[in-house]
Amino acid sequence: MIQLARAALAPHRRQGAPFLFLLRDMSPRCQMQANALGAKAVLPVGTSQPDLLDRVGAMLGLLREAGPEAVLQQRFVRASAAFADLLEAAGSGDALPVQAISDGVEAINRAAADADLDSWLEMVWRHDDATYQHCLLVSGLVAAFAHRLGFNEADRRLITSAAVLHDVGKARIPLAILRKAGPLTQEERAVVGRHPQIGYDMLVAQGGFSPLVLDAVLSHHEMLDGSGYPRGIGADRISDPVRVITICDIYGALIERRSYRPSMPPEEAFAVLIAMGDKLDRDLVRVFGDIVLGASVARLGKTIAASPVRGSERAA
Numbered sequence: 256m257i258q259l260a261r262a263a264l265a266p267h268r269r270q271g272a273p274f275l276f277l278l279r280d281m282s283p284r285c286q287m288q289a290n291a292l293g294a295k296a297v298l299p300v301g302t303s304q305p306d307l308l309d310r311v312g313a314m315l316g317l318l319r320e321a322g323p324e325a326v327l328q329q330r331f332v333r334a335s336a337a338f339a340d341l342l343e344a345a346g347s348g349d350a351l352p353v354q355a356i357s358d359g360v361e362a363i364n365r366a367a368a369d370a371d372l373d374s375w376l377e378m379v380w381r382h383d384d385a386t387y388q389h390c391l392l393v394s395g396l397v398a399a400f401a402h403r404l405g406f407n408e409a410d411r412r413l414i415t416s417a418a419v420l421h422d423v424g425k426a427r428i429p430l431a432i433l434r435k436a437g438p439l440t441q442e443e444r445a446v447v448g449r450h451p452q453i454g455y456d457m458l459v460a461q462g463g464f465s466p467l468v469l470d471a472v473l474s475h476h477e478m479l480d481g482s483g484y485p486r487g488i489g490a491d492r493i494s495d496p497v498r499v500i501t502i503c504d505i506y507g508a509l510i511e512r513r514s515y516r517p518s519m520p521p522e523e524a525f526a527v528l529i530a531m532g533d534k535l536d537r538d539l540v541r542v543f544g545d546i547v548l549g550a551s552v553a554r555l556g557k558t559i560a561a562s563p564v565r566g567s568e569r570a571a
């Protein structure tokens with residue numbers, strides 16, 4: 256079907272016509288297929304006539320170029336496509352697609368530099384698959400955090416790559432466990448707890464990944480007080496980039512939306528990070544609060560201190 260569509264569109268592509276796709280199904284998968292066919296823009300089939308004309312005008316250069324939301328959406332779709340390739344390769348034992356990873360990292364970093372975090376999160380929530388949702392969420396948070404911390408472009412690329420790959424070992428954990436609704440048994444927890452080592456071994460076996468990425472994949476569940484896993488190492492052996500990823504990973508797991516439990520509001524999730532005390536880097540947690548709560552605190556006029564604490568939870 257895709258090949259037929261590609262062949263039908265080929266003569267128009269040669270004439271340089273931009274393609275606008277109207278989709279009945281706006282899922283990331285369908286948007287990826289539209290992009291693969293060369294879509295310059297993708298809209299839902301029920302888009303109103305004025306909006307449709309605006310978009311066509313923009314595509315023909317009659318109006319100024321597409322708005323920031325469309326650009327962000329394209330970046331999101333590129334990042335989703337990268338995760339699809341990555342998780343498929345990791346699950347089937349193929350070499351990890353280095354080019355797709357780097358495309359996804361670039362898309363996420365550009366989105367983090369231009370857009371507010373809320374717009375990125377809104378798109379993450381529309382994604383139906385929990386593993387993609389978690390990867391896109393943590394990567395977006397890490398990219399925004401690194402941007403706020405003033406990392407240069409090369410360092411941002413590196414730490415975002417580490418975030419993209421941090422849970423790659425989960426691709427080898429049975430889906431029945433990963434998708435289980437509700438709490439895991441002790442044995443199931445032990446199986447999930449192997450994902451840092453599995454991911455690390457996969458990257459080492461393939462070769463070519465930076466020490467920072469390897470370190471983050473192996474150590475993102477370690478805690479500064481030595482209570483984490485898999486090795487139980489402490490603050491002296493946990494680098495700053497790993498600390499950044501751990502904070503984003505825990506926060507991401509808390510605010511994730513799942514069918515079997517409500518998502519935690521940002522203020523409450525941040526209070527959990529604060530309640531973790533010496534397990535996390537307090538200075539980094541404070542800066543992280545500015546990023547994730549800045550807008551909402553200003554909007555609601557709330558203070559962090561007023562938020563209830565629900566106790567710490569296991570990160571994904």
Ligand SMILES: [Fe+2]
Pocket residue numbers: 421422450475476570571
């Ligand atoms: Fe993890």
Ligand SMILES: [Fe+2]
Pocket residue numbers: 389393421422504570571
């Ligand atoms: Fe994670």
